[in-house]
Amino acid sequence: MSDYFEQDEITKGYDSQIFKRILSYIKPYKKFAVITLFALIVTTIGDLVTPVIIQRVIDHALVPNPHASALSPIEQGFLDNGRFQYLFAMTIFTLCILLLVFLFTYIQTWTTSYLGQLVMKDMRLQLFKRTVRMSTSFLSKHPVGRIVTRLTSDVETINSFFTDVLIAFLKDLSIMIGVIIVLFLLSWKLALVVLVTLPPVLIATNISRIKSRDAYRKQRVASSKVNSYLSERLSGVSVVQLFRGEGKSKKEFAERNGEFLKASLKEMYVFATFRPIIDWLSTLTTVAVLIVGAAFVLRGEETLGTLFAFINLVGMFYGPVGDIAEKYTLLQSAMAGGERVFKLLDTEDFIPDTGETKNTPTFRGHIDFENVHFSYKQNEEVLKGLNFTVEPGEMAAIVGYTGAGKTTITNVLTRLWDIDSGLIKLDGIPVKDIPLSALRSACLPVLQDVFLFSGTVADNISLGLPLSDAQIEDAARAVHAHEFISKLPDGYKTKLSEGASNISSGQRQLISFARVIAHNPAIVILDEATSSIDTETEKLIQLGMEKVLQGRTSIVIAHRLSTIRHADRILALSNGILVESGKHDALIAKNGLYATLYKLQYEGEIEE
Numbered sequence: 001m002s003d004y005f006e007q008d009e010i011t012k013g014y015d016s017q018i019f020k021r022i023l024s025y026i027k028p029y030k031k032f033a034v035i036t037l038f039a040l041i042v043t044t045i046g047d048l049v050t051p052v053i054i055q056r057v058i059d060h061a062l063v064p065n066p067h068a069s070a071l072s073p074i075e076q077g078f079l080d081n082g083r084f085q086y087l088f089a090m091t092i093f094t095l096c097i098l099l100l101v102f103l104f105t106y107i108q109t110w111t112t113s114y115l116g117q118l119v120m121k122d123m124r125l126q127l128f129k130r131t132v133r134m135s136t137s138f139l140s141k142h143p144v145g146r147i148v149t150r151l152t153s154d155v156e157t158i159n160s161f162f163t164d165v166l167i168a169f170l171k172d173l174s175i176m177i178g179v180i181i182v183l184f185l186l187s188w189k190l191a192l193v194v195l196v197t198l199p200p201v202l203i204a205t206n207i208s209r210i211k212s213r214d215a216y217r218k219q220r221v222a223s224s225k226v227n228s229y230l231s232e233r234l235s236g237v238s239v240v241q242l243f244r245g246e247g248k249s250k251k252e253f254a255e256r257n258g259e260f261l262k263a264s265l266k267e268m269y270v271f272a273t274f275r276p277i278i279d280w281l282s283t284l285t286t287v288a289v290l291i292v293g294a295a296f297v298l299r300g301e302e303t304l305g306t307l308f309a310f311i312n313l314v315g316m317f318y319g320p321v322g323d324i325a326e327k328y329t330l331l332q333s334a335m336a337g338g339e340r341v342f343k344l345l346d347t348e349d350f351i352p353d354t355g356e357t358k359n360t361p362t363f364r365g366h367i368d369f370e371n372v373h374f375s376y377k378q379n380e381e382v383l384k385g386l387n388f389t390v391e392p393g394e395m396a397a398i399v400g401y402t403g404a405g406k407t408t409i410t411n412v413l414t415r416l417w418d419i420d421s422g423l424i425k426l427d428g429i430p431v432k433d434i435p436l437s438a439l440r441s442a443c444l445p446v447l448q449d450v451f452l453f454s455g456t457v458a459d460n461i462s463l464g465l466p467l468s469d470a471q472i473e474d475a476a477r478a479v480h481a482h483e484f485i486s487k488l489p490d491g492y493k494t495k496l497s498e499g500a501s502n503i504s505s506g507q508r509q510l511i512s513f514a515r516v517i518a519h520n521p522a523i524v525i526l527d528e529a530t531s532s533i534d535t536e537t538e539k540l541i542q543l544g545m546e547k548v549l550q551g552r553t554s555i556v557i558a559h560r561l562s563t564i565r566h567a568d569r570i571l572a573l574s575n576g577i578l579v580e581s582g583k584h585d586a587l588i589a590k591n592g593l594y595a596t597l598y599k600l601q602y603e604g605e606i607e608e
């Protein structure tokens with residue numbers, strides 16, 4: 001179980017292929033992307049303009065005017081009418097800019113989140129549409145839990161890519177570049193001082209990026225080990241308890257949990273060292289700017305306002321540097337999530353719907369198996385050259401020990417799986433040439449394990465067909481299911497729980513019979529449940545079954561052999577080979593496999 005998860009852990013850094021593919025999902029929503037970018041530009045400019053305004057205000061309105069030394073400092077600073085007006089105008093201007101930044105930040109946050117949600121919605125739909133078409137062979141090889149993860153948490157990481165990584169990264173980058181440009185515009189000499197501190201920043205960022213990537217990988221592997229162990233042990237918790245495995249499980253879990261902790265701490269450690277280093281570099285740069293800048297100011301080469309703006313801008317520059325390293329982890333998980341999502345989207349494992357027969361006739365129900373070979377796994381043949389024919393309207397019964405391949409016959413006839421060699425024909429047409437939808441509406445199995453969806457009883461009977469309430473009730477009446485359904489709290493509108501565990505297994509059978517009657521297929525395959533039910537319900541099921549089989553070609557896979565005594569043809573299967581076929585009396589007289597099975601059951605019943 002655990003290696004299912006580990007083999008999935010292909011965690012990458014940045015990958016341009018995946019990046020482009022994620023971006024392609026924005027295409028239908030270009031409008032939002034343009035608005036986002038525009039808002040981003042406006043807020044970035046707004047952020048950068050603020051320190052420049054402060055510089056202006058200091059230099060033009062606060063610093064004493066050297067040419068008016070006759071006035072007292074207070075008069076120079078505040079009572080000068082021109083300065084006051086300037087200060088007032090700048091205040092209003094700054095307020096307007098702040099308001100604008102506020103407004104556009106709101107717009108940008110909103111459109112980004114909206115965009116992310118829309119992309120997620122599209123991606124989930126696309127994934128679901130694809131997955132429900134996947135071949136049974138693919139689905140049986142991939143645990144449901146993992147596919148669900150693709151559709152939920154992996155898609156979620158791609159969303160965080162939009163909201164937390166992409167936009168934030170663009171913003172950080174433009175602020176950093178913008179700051180450097182503004183620095184040079186204000187004073188290239190002081191800007192050079194800031195530039196000197198850049199190489200250590202780049203080195204620190206790079207080291208932390210590599211360290212965090214390694215730590216992240218280890219953390220992911222450890223976390224998936226914990227997850228897979230948890231999901232397996234918890235889904236089988238009653239077995240763990242019955243076999244008194246709590247102690248051992250606890251020890252095994254504690255081990256994995258400890259590894260997870262260690263890996264997580266390593267990741268913390270990378271962040272914990274990186275942040276202070278960047279903070280330290282930021283302070284160092286500020287101090288350097290302050291010392292060198294002060295010297296310039298004293299010599300009259302720079303103004304006080306410029307120095308002030310520089311200190312402000314250095315702070316603005318180092319904020320994003322700290323963020324970028326943390327965003328990197330999110331970028332990695334988005335890339336890994338994207339890779340897994342796209343891998344599933346690119347899987348072409350469908351049962352090929354190659355059927356081209358136009359105007360498929362209403363099938364009469366002639367079934368032909370010609371030398372059919374089939375295996376679920378390579379080299380483990382389950383059907384070994386099967387030959388039989390069922391005439392229209394006939395009832396054929398298949399008997400055999402458990403594991404003989406009876407249910408498998410249903411699977412290959414309805415093309416849940418495709419056969420390896422040989423030919424299966426319906427009314428003389430190879431099933432591969434019949435469109436899947438036509439094949440499956442002509443040939444409907446009642447599965448051994450009845451599966452009902454959570455929903456109402458009526459929904460489960462109509463199951464996709466637009467049937468009226470009356471039609472649903474007729475179908476239920478025909479198989480004697482109406483009686484128990486009408487006794488349910490809400491009748492046909494009673495909600496079934498997941499797995500329909502709120503009704504009995506016999507009742508589930510009856511509902512599945514009603515489902516078949518409602519869908520009215522030409523051929524019915526009845527894979528009888530092995531679980532035993534009370535005689536009352538069994539009688540009802542017997543009656544229901546007769547109704548289902550009436551006027552249809554049918555294949556009945558029976559465990560209670562009394563139900564098939566009147567079959568037109570009994571096929572006895574052993575290890576994927578047909579060993580006997582014929583009517584009940586003939587087979588009993590032959591004293592072979594069927595006779596043995598029959599006697600076993602008959603004697604068993606006598607003893608009871």
Ligand SMILES: Nc1ncnc2c1ncn2[C@@H]1O[C@H](COP(=O)(O)OP(=O)(O)OP(=O)(O)O)[C@@H](O)[C@H]1O
Pocket residue numbers: 140376377382400401402403404405406407408409448
């Ligand atoms: N999805 C699967 N993947 C791999 N092997 C399978 C799968 N389903 C069935 N098998 C194997 O195929 C063989 C035939 O199984 P099948 O379900 O057809 O038996 P059956 O005759 O219906 O038995 P039962 O009477 O218990 O229902 C078994 O050996 C089983 O292990």
Ligand SMILES: [Mg+2]
Pocket residue numbers: 406407408448527
């Ligand atoms: Mg079976």
